[in-house]
Amino acid sequence: MVRQDGECPDYGEFVDSDGEGDVEDVSEPVERYSQGLYYPVCIGEVLAGRYRIEHKLGWGGYSTVWMAHDVQLRKNVALKIMIPGAKGEYEYQMQNEILQTVRDTSNLVTHQGSFLLPGHGSNHHRVLVLPLLSPSLGYRAIQLPVATRISAAKQLLVALKSLHDAGLVHRDLNEGALMWEMPLSFDEYDTATKYQWLGRPKKVFLGDYLWKRGELVQQVTTPLDLLGSKLYLGDFGLTIKIGTAVRIKEQAPYYFCAPERLHGADPSFASDMWSYMCLFAALYLGNNVFYGNGGESTAFSWVEQLGAMPNHWKGRFWRPEEVNDAWYDQTTTPDPERDLAARIARMRPDASQAERELVLSIMHKAFCYLPERRITAEQLLQDPSFRAIMDIYEC
């Protein structure tokens, strides 16, 4: 139904004790509320006198993200409520930098405004008001038509190029940073209709011991037929200016992290391009090319598919106790049964031999160990093999 003034509120439902585990398994760790990191929120609560919380969209190391209705402007928004302190402020500052320096922000998730919420004690939580999008799909992206996924890969590359052109390194490219457009007409509907599409919030009371009432809410699962075709890149909580030296070089999930970062190098445009190609491969193949927790298994997955790592990286792996000298032995070659070509053939038997060769050529240009030889976003957008793939899928 179309939204009416004075609408009867729906606050979702508390699950019974059997359902509590299901909500807890997929939600943020509850102890982060008692530690004063996350801001406790209830469905139906109105923040800053205008944003009525309607559902939960997701959470991360630095925030919880909520779907809200802006009763002043009568539109839906996402509220990213940051943890207090410098880490929570950093993304706001970086988003301001992006808004000032990036020429084309049309595929980037940037704020439309911001406010501070008083938290526990003297803490304050920065809140970013973001466009409402579909939360990242994770492994569900494979259920989208392949042409939609390839179009997403192209849009992601355009978004990344715009960031790189402004001298910014994303540094945390993974599936969680990809969000899809939601239908524009969504703004006109009342909460009950939105819950018919997204499901009513399932929730658990956080407990009386907190300084403020709050609920642990299971995040929405967007029906795939509700998604638009536009893809957005978000999560700039770790973004840096190129050339910035960082204390922690590596980044989880490690199977998206460029190998030089696990050998002590700072994040760079090139390391973003490695992560980009991991995402391209996941979208094209429907599965990740590399795996593991950043230790032996991840390094093994590089070597079996790409061959030996550069000899001068020897002795620099971040987990020295797990090193295998064969990784740097230049006589170690990819396993023909399990290399990239074999993987592409296995995962995409429907694609022609010519198409698979184009994809293999693209992947090798970005899955190149030496960052200085890796293809850039600008070059990849102009690359004949990349363009040929985009032509096949009419993107």
Ligand SMILES: Nc1ncnc2c1ncn2[C@@H]1O[C@H](COP(=O)(O)OP(=O)(O)OP(=O)(O)O)[C@@H](O)[C@H]1O
């Ligand atoms: N504007 C939005 N619309 C819909 N969902 C969103 C939006 N922004 C974020 N989300 C969802 O919330 C999740 C958490 O957001 P994000 O990864 O930006 O948080 P974070 O605290 O910075 O996390 P991380 O630990 O990954 O850096 C995302 O994976 C995404 O699914």
